[in-house]
Amino acid sequence: EVASIACAPYSKDALRWILNQRLADNSVVDDAAIEFVAQQVAEISGDAQVTLDICVLAILLMQRRQDHVPVTVEVMATATSACLTHYRDQLMWALPPTTQMVLYVLMSTIDKNGLVGSLQRAYTVHCGRKAPLSRADWGAHVQMLYGNGVLDIDNDMYTVRVTLENVVDPET
Known part of the structure; x- marks a missing residue:
């Protein structure tokens, strides 16, 4: 092993x-x-x-x-x-499909300038559209993205450090 x-x-x-x-x-x-x-x-x-x-x-x-x-x-x-x-x-x-989906949701709920978004708002938007992840699961996927340098997090606000071209749309 x-x-x-x-x-x-x-x-x-x-x-x-x-x-x-x-x-x-x-x-x-x-x-x-x-x-x-x-x-x-x-x-x-x-x-x-x-x-x-x-x-x-x-x-x-x-x-x-x-x-x-x-x-x-x-x-x-x-x-x-x-x-x-x-x-x-x-x-x-290499990210798990659910983590890719969380990233896609985060990227689609960024402010109109494309700079920052609210983790709470992204979670609420996601839970209103699909079968929700638990807050613990959501947080684990967000932490995985943060740990891999994909997100910067400051309290509830986040900044995405990749472009949408790198992310798979989970709806396709």
Whole structure:
């Protein structure tokens, strides 16, 4: 039987330190680009391997351009976007169907600006349309989404950190 080990996500500072250690003798990545990728990955997953993969992609992009300058924030942003979109897509498809449905409900009840929503309102809307989840089940799925970096939660308010294209419509 294979055991898995769950590690706490790295912070921005820890990811920046890891990158600085790995790139200590190299001037291939600009300090601002390291700061940028550390911040982005810390907000999404805190996964050091994802951070390193993004840096490899950014370095390859710079080599393809045949520029002999350090990776800039702009190039790092391109690499980060590509890698994190793939990471989020994989995450969305790996979520249990009920959790995907909860995410779909949360995304469909966001305010008109598409920025924040109320967990209570989303739960009420969902329970009025379908066979409801218990509050405990609803909360467990919301926590799973939060733990995977899909939602930011502040009391009853939430912000979704993925786009609707990544989420399966449970009605189809």
